[in-house]
Amino acid sequence: xxxxxxxxxxxxxxxxxxxxxxxxxxxxxxxxxxxxxxxxxxxxxxxxxxxxxxxxxxxxxxxxxxxxxxxxxxxxxxxxxxxxxxxxxxxxxxxxxxxxxxxxxxxxxxxxxx
Amino acid sequence: xxxxxxxxxxxxxxxxxxxxxxxxxxxxxxxxxxxxxxxxxxxxxxxxxxxxxxxxxxxxxxxxxxxxxxxxxxxxxxxxxxxxxxxxxxxxxxxxxxxxxxxxxxxxxxxxxxxxx
Numbered sequence: 001x002x003x004x005x006x007x008x009x010x011x012x013x014x015x016x017x018x019x020x021x022x023x024x025x026x027x028x029x030x031x032x033x034x035x036x037x038x039x040x041x042x043x044x045x046x047x048x049x050x051x052x053x054x055x056x057x058x059x060x061x062x063x064x065x066x067x068x069x070x071x072x073x074x075x076x077x078x079x080x081x082x083x084x085x086x087x088x089x090x091x092x093x094x095x096x097x098x099x100x101x102x103x104x105x106x107x108x109x110x111x112x113x114x
Numbered sequence: 115x116x117x118x119x120x121x122x123x124x125x126x127x128x129x130x131x132x133x134x135x136x137x138x139x140x141x142x143x144x145x146x147x148x149x150x151x152x153x154x155x156x157x158x159x160x161x162x163x164x165x166x167x168x169x170x171x172x173x174x175x176x177x178x179x180x181x182x183x184x185x186x187x188x189x190x191x192x193x194x195x196x197x198x199x200x201x202x203x204x205x206x207x208x209x210x211x212x213x214x215x216x217x218x219x220x221x222x223x224x225x226x227x228x229x230x231x
Contacts, residue, residue, distance in 0.1 A: 034220065039119065042224065043223075043224045044222045046219075046220075049219070090156060091155075092220075099145060100145060100210040101147050101208075102159070102208070103159070104157045104158070105156060106155070
């Protein structure tokens, strides 16, 4: 069975500080991994994705994520957070085993303080 | 890439009634997916809709409550039947984008925000 765990429900960081959001997955085959961001009242926006190849993936808005197969992790990072990054972040896993439907984590709510 | 539109964008409905949500894609796709996002929650897959076959429902979702149509490769509908306040959610349509037979992207529609009173 596939699943995604985002251990942190809420995270608060100061503007300009670095950020790491954790994501652990369980999947029976090669996973496709995604990070999405959702601002209040807005739709989902894809930040980045990993399908294969280089395990360090660059995304939009200065985000990156690293796929670590040995740890079943796909953590999201940003070196310097901006106030506009405050939002809900979802990690998701999918692949051929699931017919390419995605299984989402419960999300991490990011608060950015001045 | 694929551009997905949904109708309606939002609606307020009375309990006991039904609402049909439309999903239109600007290109032909094999698989379409319907998700639900309850208030303050994450997204949960309702069903997978392939053209020419019955939709496949996830555990906890049944066809009588959420009938799905997939008449062609660019369109699908999801009906929320006999609604109750617990059905108040955002409903999202999604498709897989492929290149050379490989899935390379997941696209989401803007969602339909449903409030049941």
